[in-house]
Amino acid sequence: MLPEPITALTAALAKLPGVGPRSAERIALHLVQAEPAVVQQLAQSILTARERIRFCETCGALTEKSPCATCTDARRDAALVCVVERAVDILSVEKSGTFRGKFHVLGGKISPLDGVEPDDLRIAELEKRLASEPIREIIVALGTDVEGDATSSYLAKRLARAGLKISRIGFGLPAGSGLEFADELTLNRALEGRREMI
Numbered sequence: 426m427l428p429e430p431i432t433a434l435t436a437a438l439a440k441l442p443g444v445g446p447r448s449a450e451r452i453a454l455h456l457v458q459a460e461p462a463v464v465q466q467l468a469q470s471i472l473t474a475r476e477r478i479r480f481c482e483t484c485g486a487l488t489e490k491s492p493c494a495t496c497t498d499a500r501r502d503a504a505l506v507c508v509v510e511r512a513v514d515i516l517s518v519e520k521s522g523t524f525r526g527k528f529h530v531l532g533g534k535i536s537p538l539d540g541v542e543p544d545d546l547r548i549a550e551l552e553k554r555l556a557s558e559p560i561r562e563i564i565v566a567l568g569t570d571v572e573g574d575a576t577s578s579y580l581a582k583r584l585a586r587a588g589l590k591i592s593r594i595g596f597g598l599p600a601g602s603g604l605e606f607a608d609e610l611t612l613n614r615a616l617e618g619r620r621e622m623i
């Protein structure tokens with residue numbers, strides 16, 4: 426049996442995404458034998474990152490300063506807003522290299538089975554932006570799974586208004602997957618080949 430501090434550390438690490446019980450134990454055993462300064466630095470970076478990072482109150486991206494650099498960048502096309510599920514999806518779209526508009530993070534997808542209702546997502550925030558920003562097109566860039574389909578249709582209906590185009594990317598994206606699985610070229614084609622929903 427391992428000493429209690431090690432099992433406690435293992436249990437805490439195992440709660441992290443992508444870390445199974447075996448990896449958690451291996452990391453814990455590594456940390457308790459590492460140089461104290463190295464462990465100190467790791468602990469400090471975790472605390473610092475957590476303290477300094479927040480959600481942009483406009484788009485929902487992870488940022489140190491709200492509104493974030495993307496929202497305040499005058500070189501970006503304010504008429505175009507790409508709607509994504511999670512903050513990390515912004516990176517996928519940015520990597521594709523061609524999108525020069527702004528972003529909006531929903532914070533999830535509608536999924537009644539998991540208890541995620543429209544009110545749990547940042548849709549009201551998007552409506553607020555539609556009222557105050559010169560947005561002419563919303564590009565819905567959600568995954569191609571059932572929840573992605575349902576959420577896209579819901580958005581198209583709820584956001585429909587005169588003078589606003591709502592389109593959805595999808596062409597060429599792997600079926601039933603999210604943006605993180607698409608390579609840059611595929612995502613680029615998906616953006617170029619977006620289809621108008623309404």
Ligand SMILES: [Zn+2]
Pocket residue numbers: 481482483484485486492493494495496
């Ligand atoms: Zn922002």
